[in-house]
Amino acid sequence: MSTEDLELSVVIPVRNEAGNAAPLAAEITTVLQGRHSFEIIFVDDGSRDATATELDALAAANAQVRVMRHRDSCGQSQATITGVAAARGIWITTLDGDGQNDPADLPKLMAERTKHNARTLFIGRRAKRRDSVLRLLASKIANGIRGALLGDRTPDSGCGIKLIRRDLFLELPRFNALHRFMPALVIRAGGTVVSVPVNHRPRMRGVSKYGILQRGAIGLVDLFGVFWLLRRNSRPKL
Numbered sequence: 001m002s003t004e005d006l007e008l009s010v011v012i013p014v015r016n017e018a019g020n021a022a023p024l025a026a027e028i029t030t031v032l033q034g035r036h037s038f039e040i041i042f043v044d045d046g047s048r049d050a051t052a053t054e055l056d057a058l059a060a061a062n063a064q065v066r067v068m069r070h071r072d073s074c075g076q077s078q079a080t081i082t083g084v085a086a087a088r089g090i091w092i093t094t095l096d097g098d099g100q101n102d103p104a105d106l107p108k109l110m111a112e113r114t115k116h117n118a119r120t121l122f123i124g125r126r127a128k129r130r131d132s133v134l135r136l137l138a139s140k141i142a143n144g145i146r147g148a149l150l151g152d153r154t155p156d157s158g159c160g161i162k163l164i165r166r167d168l169f170l171e172l173p174r175f176n177a178l179h180r181f182m183p184a185l186v187i188r189a190g191g192t193v194v195s196v197p198v199n200h201r202p203r204m205r206g207v208s209k210y211g212i213l214q215r216g217a218i219g220l221v222d223l224f225g226v227f228w229l230l231r232r233n234s235r236p237k238l
Helices: 019-032 052-060 076-086 101-114 135-149 182-189 212-231
Strands: 005-016 039-043 064-068 089-094 118-124 162-164 191-200
Touching: 005 076, 019 039, 019 052, 019 101, 039 052, 039 076, 052 064, 064 076, 089 101, 101 118, 101 162, 101 191, 101 212, 118 182, 135 212, 162 182, 182 191, 182 212
Parallel strands: 005 039, 005 089, 039 064, 118 191
Antiparallel strands: 089 162, 118 162
């Protein structure tokens, strides 16, 4: 099957998300079936629980589900890159594997394509986040610092639900924190960013893979790295 055969590839990085993959795949299928040609790509990023078994059963039962696997954990961004590289769709949408992103928002993001040019990243904006007060505060501070330094004009850069053309994604620089800085990197590539209000749900199974202090410390280093990258960018005017 060639890339042009499919309109959309749904790429979902997962690590130790046993119990979440099957319900998420069912929701995606219900939402997209009959609307768009699509595939669902789960990238198992070195899971040590029953995630691999669950994904193998999903792929055996549903021809629209594909599974990629990292032997060891390489991080969410690399898992996303692995999925996009293998994708057959013209468009890529990403979802977090914890089920907090709502697949019912996918048609809304797809509909936005008719209003904007092809070099656009559509990213969710969680109007009512289902997170702890501490996590919400940390996110608000991080978004403020990031926006001031990078000027990406994105209120919720960390939202996992995104829609982008595969060819545009493949133009972006690849590094471990790519998924958190996609708006700034798309603008760097000459594209635009559109934030779309989306639903956000509480995590029903499993535990978060990110600690607030760990994410903040690593994120600060990444932020200055991306700032340097933007400062060194030069795009010719043709």
